[in-house]
Amino acid sequence: MKKTVIEIRVRYVETDQMGVAHHASYFAWMEAARTELLRKTGMSYRAFEEKGFHLPVRETYCRYRTSLRYDDVMTIEATLLELGGASLKIGYKIYKKGENELIADGYTLHPFTDTSGKVVKTPGFFRSLFNS
Amino acid sequence: MKKTVIEIRVRYVETDQMGVAHHASYFAWMEAARTELLRKTGMSYRAFEEKGFHLPVRETYCRYRTSLRYDDVMTIEATLLELGGASLKIGYKIYKKGENELIADGYTLHPFTDTSGKVVKTPGFFRSLFNS
Amino acid sequence: MKKTVIEIRVRYVETDQMGVAHHASYFAWMEAARTELLRKTGMSYRAFEEKGFHLPVRETYCRYRTSLRYDDVMTIEATLLELGGASLKIGYKIYKKGENELIADGYTLHPFTDTSGKVVKTPGFFRSLFNS
Amino acid sequence: MKKTVIEIRVRYVETDQMGVAHHASYFAWMEAARTELLRKTGMSYRAFEEKGFHLPVRETYCRYRTSLRYDDVMTIEATLLELGGASLKIGYKIYKKGENELIADGYTLHPFTDTSGKVVKTPGFFRSLFNS
Numbered sequence: 001m002k003k004t005v006i007e008i009r010v011r012y013v014e015t016d017q018m019g020v021a022h023h024a025s026y027f028a029w030m031e032a033a034r035t036e037l038l039r040k041t042g043m044s045y046r047a048f049e050e051k052g053f054h055l056p057v058r059e060t061y062c063r064y065r066t067s068l069r070y071d072d073v074m075t076i077e078a079t080l081l082e083l084g085g086a087s088l089k090i091g092y093k094i095y096k097k098g099e100n101e102l103i104a105d106g107y108t109l110h111p112f113t114d115t116s117g118k119v120v121k122t123p124g125f126f127r128s129l130f131n132s
Numbered sequence: 133m134k135k136t137v138i139e140i141r142v143r144y145v146e147t148d149q150m151g152v153a154h155h156a157s158y159f160a161w162m163e164a165a166r167t168e169l170l171r172k173t174g175m176s177y178r179a180f181e182e183k184g185f186h187l188p189v190r191e192t193y194c195r196y197r198t199s200l201r202y203d204d205v206m207t208i209e210a211t212l213l214e215l216g217g218a219s220l221k222i223g224y225k226i227y228k229k230g231e232n233e234l235i236a237d238g239y240t241l242h243p244f245t246d247t248s249g250k251v252v253k254t255p256g257f258f259r260s261l262f263n264s
Numbered sequence: 265m266k267k268t269v270i271e272i273r274v275r276y277v278e279t280d281q282m283g284v285a286h287h288a289s290y291f292a293w294m295e296a297a298r299t300e301l302l303r304k305t306g307m308s309y310r311a312f313e314e315k316g317f318h319l320p321v322r323e324t325y326c327r328y329r330t331s332l333r334y335d336d337v338m339t340i341e342a343t344l345l346e347l348g349g350a351s352l353k354i355g356y357k358i359y360k361k362g363e364n365e366l367i368a369d370g371y372t373l374h375p376f377t378d379t380s381g382k383v384v385k386t387p388g389f390f391r392s393l394f395n396s
Numbered sequence: 397m398k399k400t401v402i403e404i405r406v407r408y409v410e411t412d413q414m415g416v417a418h419h420a421s422y423f424a425w426m427e428a429a430r431t432e433l434l435r436k437t438g439m440s441y442r443a444f445e446e447k448g449f450h451l452p453v454r455e456t457y458c459r460y461r462t463s464l465r466y467d468d469v470m471t472i473e474a475t476l477l478e479l480g481g482a483s484l485k486i487g488y489k490i491y492k493k494g495e496n497e498l499i500a501d502g503y504t505l506h507p508f509t510d511t512s513g514k515v516v517k518t519p520g521f522f523r524s525l526f527n528s
């Protein structure tokens with residue numbers, strides 16, 4: 001399972017005085033989509049952390065093409081772009097629900113670490129989840 | 133040391149589309165003032181947590197009398213209102229810097245707990261900090 | 265329509281180093297429930313603002329009885345407690361989905377204002393929405 | 397004035413259950429540094445918006461090399477990287493105060509727009525601010 005799509009409604013708290021959703025909110029939404037992408041593989045990120053692993057964020061990128069307003073419903077597509085020897089790259093595309101125009105797209109890059117923050121190899125069981 | 137005053141500047145991300153600071157931001161500011169109140173006693177909240185204690189939040193209250201805008205500098209006064217047998221109550225007053233009109237006031241109530249979340253008695257050393 | 269119930273899943277960004285959802289997050293969730301309560305009357309808060317009104321927050325209160333963790337799904341019940349001559353009071357109850365134990369409850373109080381922030385009487389059309 | 401450095405202390409609310417500052421917080425800090433960079437030119441961003449301009453965010457990038465903890469004090473260096481015909485690029489470097497190891501670096505790219513969101517040419521007066 002290499003892709004998932006979720007819907008999120010823009011909260012009032014996520015807007016700023018420009019009248020649109022603040023750019024930092026997009027990373028919270030991408031994170032929510034990442035959570036669902038992992039859940040779809042059969043192991044939730046919560047269960048993954050409980051096994052003693054973390055996926056901290058090494059890089060974030062987002063390009064904002066246009067904006068979202070309070071109460072807009074968006075769809076976020078999260079896709080596994082790369083499963084490396086010790087890291088994971090996920091891509092995101094955000095649309096207004098029911099529309100084709102891309103609002104924003106970006107990616108996040110994550111090393112696998114243990115709970116102390118030390119980088120570890122991509123766990124075998126994790127690789128299996130995405131290959132099934 | 134039962135009182136402290138700090139200054140905080142309103143961030144853009146803390147505004148909403150009403151053009152003022154969002155009401156949830158006030159709890160982040162109160163928390164920053166609480167951090168400085170504890171530091172002034174001689175033991176930072178960070179050191180306190182490292183000793184195996186937590187001060188989770190049991191109650192929050194805030195009354196917003198008027199509003200703050202992006203880039204406004206506020207002063208927040210944090211005062212120890214009550215040090216109970218197993219809890220702590222702190223009061224807050226927020227002003228625009230250099231002005232006398234109260235912008236908002238409120239309080240937070242915190243039980244002392246261990247790291248598992250179990251409520252414990254107010255540690256003796258903590259009581260001493262505030263009595264000195 | 266005086267009551268609504270929505271479901272929200274705790275986001276990773278909403279947790280703090282205590283390992284639970286941060287207390288300020290509850291106000292974002294209450295706000296999301298408030299948005300849905302208003303939508304159920306037949307006029308969304310977005311449409312209400314577009315008519316030239318605001319419902320800023322005058323008071324917030326929350327009592328946290330226990331905590332929520334990352335990935336928990338909660339239900340939030342929002343209820344109209346009081347529709348005054350120039351203000352609105354809404355109550356909230358938060359449960360873990362499928363459980364009966366109250367996690368948190370609270371209220372928010374809102375004056376009706378125009379877009380300049382001046383308090384105005386409760387609009388007649390708004391009263392009708394809640395009476396139908 | 398093409399560079400500024402500010403100090404920010406990590407707030408508790410900015411941490412997550414991994415025990416470090418959440419990656420989205422870095423964009424709030426970069427924004428605070430951007431505010432001070434503009435203020436140093438002689439025109440605050442608030443004054444700039446009051447003249448009828450906006451600097452929305454078109455792109456964000458951040459690389460997290462290591463992490464920050466609650467109560468850490470960081471220094472953020474914000475530098476004007478590029479002042480284009482209709483846009484502005486700012487770079488950021490984040491250090492733990494008093495240390496030389498880079499914690500994170502990144503950039504943000506901003507078009508100049510009017511209040512309706514339409515892209516406009518870099519205002520002449522803005523160019524002068526950075527050339528003086």
